[in-house]
Amino acid sequence: MKLTVVVSLIAQIIAKLTSATIRHVTGTSPTAKKWDYRTLVTMTIFRVVFVGTMLQGVTLGQLQAFTTKDKEIRGKMWVAKATIRSPNDKDTDMRESVFEAIEELNLSTAPLQYTKPALAEGGLQVEWTGVRSGVGDKEPLPDISEDEKYQGLMSDPARTSKVTILYFHGGAFMMSGVATYREFVTKIAENAGGRVCNVAYRLAPVHAFPSQLLDGLMVYLSLLYPPPGSMHEAVPANEIVFAGDSAGANLCFAIVQLVLQLQRSSSNNDKQATLRFWDKNVTIPLPAGIAVTAPPFDMSTSLPSHKKNAAFDYLVPFEKVFPLIAPDAIWPTNPPRGDVYCDLSLFDHPLVSPITASSWAGAPPIWISVGQEAIADDSLFVAKTMSEEGVIVQLEQSEAMPHGFAIMLQRLAAAKESIANWGNFCRNCVEKPEALATRAVWVKVNGTQDEIDITKVTELGYGEVRGLMEVGKKRRHEFLEAQKW
Structure with missing residues (x-):
């Protein structure tokens, strides 16, 4: 610099x-x-x-390189690096199933603009992560193979639950990576008593939507049905919980909505979704639960909390940030598009902005932690909607907390409590699903909590949300037209 x-x-x-x-x-x-x-x-x-x-003069490529940089692994964590292999097109119809679902869920009369990506060439990197007992904070991992590290994780006395947390990191779909999140996901694993599969999904803008959706589904299916040579054994769906923060939280809900759509479109009498994976016909069950923090469900960033909660957050609109970014080989795209993640024609698509989903019926139990942040309305609306459809929802909103406070401000009592509750929910999804019940709480800065009627956490209705999103979509179109990209 x-x-x-x-x-x-x-x-x-x-x-x-x-x-x-x-x-x-x-x-x-x-x-x-x-x-x-x-x-x-x-x-x-x-x-x-x-x-x-x-950010002035920094390129998106430089930002990606800085935030995805690897670092030495030290301290109280097991990290075993593995590659999740991608099947060849002849061995799977997963891509076609995803593209069909995207078209079926299109809410607009206008055609969608997106490139149909291939599966990740060479596969995807993941890190199996968990607590490493009996070592100091600075102690490096032993000089052993990745398989041996995995066995160390699996046999560690800190692993007391069968729960496997499939984690998708945040970073606006364009930055950060598994190395950035090692310490944090280890805390989730510790509080859950389980292990984490931390996914290095492909990043935009080079890999735009639906690359991340394909990556997430492929890793999930690979946990259920491990490809030959995998480090891990098959994991039952009722032992898997999707988790993530920010963009990764969005991806968790998008994958679940995708599975729900595949079920709705299934020709089977029991509506069990199936597809071909590694040349075998497999079912696609839902996971045991979803546990996220700070989820952006509205990509148009149009809801009232963006202004109402500005005093408590650091997030700013795309239109203020991206004029600062210097051009490079990956941004702006050619031809230019109005968002790093996707074309603007997809802004109100349920697999991009899950807030627009017409139904969540049948979804697994949900835990959402959100601050008094710019995108709080996203969580409040989705939590209310899902609960009204019979989904078990646990919503925690923390007073005066910014976006991603559990990660950004881990020293705070509110962050520590959120992480503890997060891990506990993941464990309960697997061990005590019958004990889960819908609830909503307002967590005050002094640590006390007020129970809230989840049906009254927001007055926003579906029609109003869609109307606001149309305004936001138009605003982004106008911004794109004004740029000299």
Whole structure:
């Protein structure tokens, strides 16, 4: 990074922090009685980074390289790296099944614009991750094979549950990776008493929708039906919980909606979805549950919480961030498109914006943690809708917390409690599914909780949501037309 950029960045942080400190001390800020000073400093830095000179002149390729960088594995975690092999087209009809579902779920009369991607060439990398007992925080992994590391994970005394958490990381579908999330998913594994399969799905913009959907489904099927030579054994669906944060949380719900659509379209009398995978006809059951934090269910970012909760968050609109990004070989795309993840024709598609799904009937139990953040309305609406359709939903909203607080602010009591509840829900989906019940709570900054009627967490209706999304979609079209890409 150039010295001038560093100096400018520091100057911005000092200026913003000085102003924020004065408002914090005088009590004139909305967060003055909600955040401690360390949180204020952290959030101020986040805000400068997301809209300041930190991004000015940086390319998307550089951002991806920085956030996906590998690092040495140390401490109380087992990490066994593996490759999930991709079947050849002649050995599967998975791609065609996904493309058919995309077309069937199209809510628009206009044609969808997307490229039909191949399965990941060479397969996908995953990391089997769990707690490593009896070692120090700085101790490196032993110099043994990946298979031996996997066996170490499987036999570790910290693994007390059969739950396997299939984790999809956040990063707006365009950055971050499994290395970024190793420590965090280990905490989820610790609280669940299980293990995590942490997925390095393909990143946009080079790999646009539905690449990530194909990747997620392929890994899920590979857990159920391991390809020859796999490190892992077959895992029953009732021992698998989908989990993720931010974009990864979106992907969890998209995969479940995809499976539900495959079931709805099935010609079998029992509506059990099937397809060919590694030249065998297999069923596609639903997982035991879904557990996510900070899910963006509306890609058009149009709901009222974006303005209402701005004081508690650092997220800013696409239209403010992307003019700062310098062009490179991967962005802007050729021809230009209005979003990194997908063409704008897909913005209101249920597999891109799950908030538009017409039905969640039959979905497995759901746990959602969300802050008082810009995309809070997404979670509140989906939680309410799913509960009304008979799905077991547990919703936790944490007062004054920003996007991804459980990951970004792990020292806070609210984050620690969220992670503990997250792991506990995953375990209960497998061990005590009959004990799960719908509930919604408002978690105050002082740690107390208020029970909420989940049918009243939002007044937004489906028609209003769709109308707001149309406005947001039009706004993004206008933004694209104004760019000189």
